[in-house]
Amino acid sequence: MLTKFRVRNFRNFKDWFEVDLNTDRSYEFNNHAIEDNVVKHGAIYGKNGGGKSNLGLAILDITCHLTDVYISSLLKNNYLNAFSDLExxxxxxxxxxxxxxxxxxxxxxxxxxxxxxxxxxxxxxVVSIDRRDSEIATYNLVGSENLKNDFTGRTISPVKFLKSNALLDHNYMNEIFDKFLSFVSGMVFFRTLTKSQESYGQPVSSSRVSQVIIEQDMLNDFEVFLNNAGVQCKLKQSGSQGEEIIEFDFGDKSIEFSQVASTGTLSLGNFYFWYLKLKSKDITFAYIDEFDAYYHFSLSRLIVQLISETNSQTIITTHNSTLMSNNILRPDCYFVLDSESLTPLHKLTDRDIRKAHNLEKMYRSGAFDE
Structure with a gap:
């Protein structure tokens, strides 16, 4: 799992900015949100324009040179901080x-x-290079002894090159190296928008959401999911092979899902696509930005519950203070972001927070304002 992250001179992060997911709290509730004293499921709060989205993009930057992901032109713009003199x-x-x-x-x-x-x-x-001094990389893993290490004229990462070209022996260090790269390959940033999917990191299938649901034989489950989310409906499949679509079944009449679904329901459809990937363990780490932009507060609670039941490490961003509850996560899983820091709730107050405390009421009353 990811335990700590630091970044500087990227977009709005001029100076070193740290995310620390380690915790020493011993709360005796919602322990599913913690694994080996590391936050497995967390939520970030912050003002508009405060950097929540850029923080997610910063964390996912690692995938841009260690995996074969498509790099959007939007990510290439405004890469360095405009106020910094660092190169x-x-x-x-x-x-x-x-x-x-x-x-x-x-x-x-x-x-x-x-x-x-x-x-x-x-x-x-185990791997190092500094192209400012030399194009020669150094390796220190068993099986990498004869690997080409001169990167003159090549921009590929030596870490990625090692993974792709060396036949590493099966030993403990090499297994950890493989687990590191497998974790990175499963990292993703996404937003559950309406008619489009915005994501970075793990490559996304070009198949339509409806086609993916049908191909995985999850149409009935999707119907149950929508009904549990408050969308009372019955669904059916139609269309020829390879062109399948999902329709709302009204008995004597049916209408394609995307034609009549509300903005919130379309967003739910896109979330369900990612939820299937979270459940299948294809995703190791997910930064889910503005996940509940179109959701009622009770639906947001359901979504967080579903996310926190998956095996993936997840961080969501939200403005919904009703989710700030000890009935959902824990005080060490809720973070407040400002221009200088990302701080868990329990470090923003001198009070000893207990399960009976109303976190939302404390947050709204300013109890966590430093």
């Missing part, structure tokens, strides 16, 4: 796999390739 955007990730810490640091001029990289496993440096 590089710098990123630092801390992960834990099988109780071993993996630390990956790099700096970039632009989104596509890193200028320097260092990867350590259990305190041992």
């Amino acid at each position: 590089l955007a710098e990123f630092e990730y801390h992960f834990v796999f099988d109780n071993q810490e993996v630390v990956y640091k790099y700096g970039k001029f632009s989104i596509e390739s890193a200028i320097y990289e260092t990867l350590t496993i259990g305190g041992v440096e």
